[in-house]
Amino acid sequence: xxxxxxxxxxxxxxxxxxTRWLVADGEQVRVGQPVVEIETDKATMExxxxxxxxxxxxxxxxxxxxxxxxxxxxxxxxxxDADEAPPPTEEPxxxxxxxxxxxxxxxxxxxxxxxxxxxxxxRRIANDRGIDLARVRGTGPGGRIxxxxxxxxxxxxxxxxxxxxxxxxxxxxxxxxxITASWQQIPHINIGGELAxxxxxxxxxxxxTGSSGxxxxxxxxxxxxxxRALTDVPELNGGSPRVNLALAVATDDGLVAPVLKNVxxxxxxxxxxxxxxxxxxxxxxxxxxxxxxxxxxxxxxxxAYPVDYFTPVISGPQVAMVATGRVVEKxxxxxxxxxxxxxxxxxxxxxxxxxxxxxxxxxxxxLERRFAALPTxxxxxxxx
Numbered sequence: 523x524x525x526x527x528x529x530x531x532x533x534x535x536x537x538x539x540x541t542r543w544l545v546a547d548g549e550q551v552r553v554g555q556p557v558v559e560i561e562t563d564k565a566t567m568e569x570x571x572x573x574x575x576x577x578x579x580x581x582x583x584x585x586x587x588x589x590x591x592x593x594x595x596x597x598x599x600x601x602x603d604a605d606e607a608p609p610p611t612e613e614p615x616x617x618x619x620x621x622x623x624x625x626x627x628x629x630x631x632x633x634x635x636x637x638x639x640x641x642x643x644x645r646r647i648a649n650d651r652g653i654d655l656a657r658v659r660g661t662g663p664g665g666r667i668x669x670x671x672x673x674x675x676x677x678x679x680x681x682x683x684x685x686x687x688x689x690x691x692x693x694x695x696x697x698x699x700x701i702t703a704s705w706q707q708i709p710h711i712n713i714g715g716e717l718a719x720x721x722x723x724x725x726x727x728x729x730x731t732g733s734s735g736x737x738x739x740x741x742x743x744x745x746x747x748x749x750r751a752l753t754d755v756p757e758l759n760g761g762s763p764r765v766n767l768a769l770a771v772a773t774d775d776g777l778v779a780p781v782l783k784n785v786x787x788x789x790x791x792x793x794x795x796x797x798x799x800x801x802x803x804x805x806x807x808x809x810x811x812x813x814x815x816x817x818x819x820x821x822x823x824x825x826a827y828p829v830d831y832f833t834p835v836i837s838g839p840q841v842a843m844v845a846t847g848r849v850v851e852k853x854x855x856x857x858x859x860x861x862x863x864x865x866x867x868x869x870x871x872x873x874x875x876x877x878x879x880x881x882x883x884x885x886x887x888x889l890e891r892r893f894a895a896l897p898t899x900x901x902x903x904x905x906x
Contacts, residue, residue, distance in 0.1 A: 524573045526594040528587055530839050531562060531815050538562045539586045540593065547579045551596065554764070558593055567815035571596060640667040697776065704838045712833045713882030714869035717889065719849050721896035722747075723864045727790070738794040740849065741823050745769065745793050747892040748821050748844050749785040754888035757877045758842040758870070759818045768817035768837070769797065771804045778804050779837065781817045790900055825849060831867045841876045842885075845869045866893075 528538055542559040551557055556568035557577060571577070575596040581587055640648065640655050648655050660667035727738040749767050752759040759765055765786050768779035780800035785793065803809045820843045822834050830847040837843065847867045854863045868889060870882045 524575065524596040524598070525592045526557065526569065526572055526577075526596060528560065528589055528591050528593055529569065529816075530589045531567070535562055535589060537586055537588050540581050540583055541566060542583060543579065544568070545577055547577065549577055551575065551577050562815075566811040568812060569593065570816075573598065697778065700837065701835055705835050708836050708838055709874040710833070710836060711872050711874040711879060711882070712869055713872065713879050713886065714831060714867060715886045716865050716867050717886065717893060719864040719866040719893055721893040722849055722866065725896045725900060736791075736794045736798045738790050739797075740825060741769075742790055742794045742797055743896060744823055744825075744846055745782060745785060745797065745821060746788075746790055747889060747896060748819075749782075750892045751885055751889040752819055753786060754892075755881055755885040757881050758872065758885050760839075760841045760876075762818045764818070766816045766818045768820040768840075769800065770820060770822035770834075771801050773805045773807075775807070778809060778814070779817065779820055780804055780809055780813045781815065783816065819844065821846070825866070831869060833869060834871050836871050836873055838873070841873045842882075843871045845871070 531538075538560040540558060541561045543557070544559060545551055545555075545557050551571040551574070553571055553573050555571045557571050558569050559566060560569055573596045575598045578595045578597060579593070580595065581591070581593045587593065640660070655667055658667050722740060722743050725743060727740075727743070745767060749765045752765050752767075756763070764784055766781050766783050767785045768781045770777055770779050780803070782788070782793065782796050782800065788796065800809070800813055803813065817837070817840060819840055820834075820837055822832075822843065823846045824832060825846055825848045828848065830850075832845050832847070834843045834845045845868070849864050849866045851862050852865045853860055854865070855861075856863070868886060870885055872878070872882050
């Protein structure tokens with residue numbers, strides 16, 4: 523049996539509500555198939571099956587469970603006949619029942635919630651801003667006050683309902699809480715280098731524009747190359763065989779990072795379409811929860827500005843974040859002769875508890891090789 527557990531989707535996440543099972547109890551599932559929908563402080567998103575087999579639920583819909591709690595068991599054929607398999611004996615780590623108004627802890631002076639529980643992120647934000655939580659109506663599981671509610675504290679006090687989709691402005695408070703927690707808890711190590719970028723410049727992006735008419739950009743080439751380099755150095759991808767690359771996007775309401783899922787399966791045209799869809803949704807305040815979760819690494823590209831180098835803050839529980847600056851032409855020595863070549867500075871911030879500087883060095887070397895191979899690799903690959 524392989525457990526399906528609640529993943530920690532952000533460094534401040536402690537629990538989530540099981541809102542909907544997407545497959546029936548006893549149904550066959552495949553690895554990577556979405557099987558359950560959960561609600562966190564930030565958004566509603568899906569959790570995928572970790573293996574092929576028969577799903578046996580442990581948690582019912584409506585329950586609030588802690589991170590790493592077992593939601594279900596996946597029974598392989600070798601385990602036993604699915605119909606005869608005994609029920610799991612593990613006690614699920616249920617944090618709170620579905621019924622509202624059941625506090626998990628005694629509220630302190632800064633945690634007066636009017637009978638509802640406040641999430642850790644919401645309590646931190648309330649303390650920082652001096653918000654009286656007793657005056658805020660919670661919209662989280664069981665009436666819990668979540669970080670999003672504090673972005674609209676006045677509306678919540680007046681009883682105004684939140685929007686159906688979580689707008690970017692509503693997510694900002696939760697994002698700030700995660701960034702703060704990541705900076706405080708993750709020991710960052712930064713490894714940077716100036717890489718040869720001739721492949722980025724020489725690639726004919728117009729030749730791979732898809733039927734949708736979305737033009738490929740340098741950012742799309744970076745997404746392609748970074749995702750492939752992560753397969754060369756998987757420890758910076760959290761050890762996951764699949765690359766779900768988040769892209770940092772600046773909006774009028776702050777930074778968000780929508781995720782391109784299974785990006786190594788996509789050609790450049792498909793990457794361009796998906797990047798365009800996600801950026802448009804983020805900047806229009808229409809991003810959905812399913813597009814925000816499950817990232818294994820993040821790319822932040824400031825190449826549109828006169829920026830050469832910067833050190834980003836890792837988004838826990840990810841292991842690394844990649845930062846890229848502008849592509850510039852510089853005089854460099856080539857076989858003893860002076861020549862003008864395209865160069866780009868790339869920096870990778872790494873969680874030093876998980877990986878070290880050598881992994882960062884290997885990643886930069888792999889990325890430079892991927893840059894160099896871009897023109898020829900795109901000629902060989904059929905774009906989808």
